[in-house]
Amino acid sequence: MLFAMSASQNKTSNGDPVVPTQSSLEAFAAAERVLVGGVNSPVRAFGAVGGVPVFLARGQGAVVTDLDGRRYIDYVGAWGPLILGHCDERVQAAASKVLTKGWSFGTPTEGETRLAEAIVADVPSIEQIRLVNSGTEATMSAIRLARGYTRRDLIVKCAGCYHGHADALLVQAGSGALTFGVPSSAGVPAGAVMDTRVIPYNDLTAARSLFEKDGSRIAGVLIEPVAGNMGCVPPTEGYLSGLRALCDAHGALLIFDEVMTGYRLGLGGAQEVFGVRPDLTCLGKIIGGGLPVGAYGGRATIMESLSPVGPVYQAGTMAGNPLAMATGLATIEALHEPGVYEQLEEASAHLAEGLAAAAREAGLPFCVNRVGSMVGVFFQDGPVTDLDTASLSDTQGYARLFHAMLRRGVYLPPSQFETMFVSLAHSDAQIDETIAAARDALSEIVAE
Numbered sequence: 014m015l016f017a018m019s020a021s022q023n024k025t026s027n028g029d030p031v032v033p034t035q036s037s038l039e040a041f042a043a044a045e046r047v048l049v050g051g052v053n054s055p056v057r058a059f060g061a062v063g064g065v066p067v068f069l070a071r072g073q074g075a076v077v078t079d080l081d082g083r084r085y086i087d088y089v090g091a092w093g094p095l096i097l098g099h100c101d102e103r104v105q106a107a108a109s110k111v112l113t114k115g116w117s118f119g120t121p122t123e124g125e126t127r128l129a130e131a132i133v134a135d136v137p138s139i140e141q142i143r144l145v146n147s148g149t150e151a152t153m154s155a156i157r158l159a160r161g162y163t164r165r166d167l168i169v170k171c172a173g174c175y176h177g178h179a180d181a182l183l184v185q186a187g188s189g190a191l192t193f194g195v196p197s198s199a200g201v202p203a204g205a206v207m208d209t210r211v212i213p214y215n216d217l218t219a220a221r222s223l224f225e226k227d228g229s230r231i232a233g234v235l236i237e238p239v240a241g242n243m244g245c246v247p248p249t250e251g252y253l254s255g256l257r258a259l260c261d262a263h264g265a266l267l268i269f270d271e272v273m274t275g276y277r278l279g280l281g282g283a284q285e286v287f288g289v290r291p292d293l294t295c296l297g298k299i300i301g302g303g304l305p306v307g308a309y310g311g312r313a314t315i316m317e318s319l320s321p322v323g324p325v326y327q328a329g330t331m332a333g334n335p336l337a338m339a340t341g342l343a344t345i346e347a348l349h350e351p352g353v354y355e356q357l358e359e360a361s362a363h364l365a366e367g368l369a370a371a372a373r374e375a376g377l378p379f380c381v382n383r384v385g386s387m388v389g390v391f392f393q394d395g396p397v398t399d400l401d402t403a404s405l406s407d408t409q410g411y412a413r414l415f416h417a418m419l420r421r422g423v424y425l426p427p428s429q430f431e432t433m434f435v436s437l438a439h440s441d442a443q444i445d446e447t448i449a450a451a452r453d454a455l456s457e458i459v460a461e
């Protein structure tokens with residue numbers, strides 16, 4: 014074990030979630046004084062699992078180290094970008110080179126072309142691309158483009174899919190009905206989501222009836238081709254191709270949000286794995302290699318509607334930043350080495366099977382969804398196919414598992430509804446260690 018410690022140690026007397034070590038407690042207290050809730054992105058605050066977040070100070074390969082030097086096998090990977098693991102030397106070298114030459118000009122630079130060329134070559138549906146700074150910017154801009162290109166207003170999204178925090182997309186379903194969007198955040202005016210429609214994931218019938226009613230007004234369907242923000246939820250057979258056919262029949266654009274799946278499931282993302290070509294694709298996370306990059310791209314005829322060529326405006330001071338181009342390109346180049354995705358597949362299958370077996374041994378209801386190196390564990394019998402079924406999970410059970418694993422030196426995502434990521438840096442030994450820790454943790458949970 015990286016961090017061996019008896020289960021009872023470091024645990025409050027009433028069995029409450031264990032707190033991290035003293036340095037993290039102090040660091041979080043300092044952060045809370047000046048940062049809202051102590052964080053810059055809500056899920057980092059551990060609200061879903063309780064306790065105080067661990068402050069990380071270092072990462073190397075598949076292992077992260079906290080302020081007190083405690084080590085954890087990391088299955089968050091910066092929420093997806095670090096598919097090579099932490100501090101990959103190739104990425105480091107590419108970044109260092111940029112740092113000696115200048116890291117921001119606000120002019121065209123060749124790094125942008127190189128990254129765009131790589132993405133255009135790898136992702137089947139992308140002919141031209143626009144680089145931005147985050148996944149949020151990518152989806153927000155893609156729906157503007159879809160609306161500008163089609164000259165229609167309605168955007169369709171699925172309940173439980175997360176596309177960043179743009180107003181029009183911060184909507185959840187009203188009890189699975191095909192209703193007008195209801196904002197899921199304060200500060201989003203009803204008018205901003207008036208043209209957003211929400212349907213249940215994996216429900217082609219719901220999509221069909223929406224198109225029957227409103228098809229001529231729909232600019233596009235925006236979807237995570239494998240959902241990763243309600244846990245990991247794969248598309249059912251025929252779902253994505255069914256959406257493709259509906260969009261074609263009604264002149265709407267199919268927009269894949271591959272911010273998570275892009276370069277995660279393969280060089281060509283989910284669209285290559287499932288053989289369905291969207292009109293527009295949103296990317297982020299891995300294409301920046303851990304620095305802030307987003308992108309959206311598609312057929313040139315659509316992309317040409319963008320400024321400066323066309324009438325749809327979108328811009329960015331930091332867009333195509335040289336440092337981020339270099340880390341992104343180095344990451345993509347490393348993913349072109351032979352055997353990379355086979356290795357991810359094997360390691361992830363081993364992890365998923367090991368976790369499921371550990372839960373069976375413990376006699377706990379547990380369901381594992383996996384597509385490539387995206388692994389979702391749900392505290393329930395399953396199957397989990399959409400937001401409604403994902404919501405049946407025992408989130409308290411997951412919170413217990415999270416903390417029990419943390420004590421055993423394994424860093425899982427701090428929410429039942431986030432996906433675990435396996436990286437190329439995870440060794441067989443580390444995965445075996447993780448499974449052993451899970452067996453131990455789950456039997457502790459049963460004993461409680």
Ligand SMILES: *Cc1c(COP(=O)(O)O)cnc(C)c1O
Pocket residue numbers: 146147148149150152175176177178237241242270271272273297298307
């Ligand atoms: C992470 C994510 C986003 C948002 O990206 P940010 O860089 O956090 O703005 C959008 N869509 C999906 C599918 C994501 O996983």
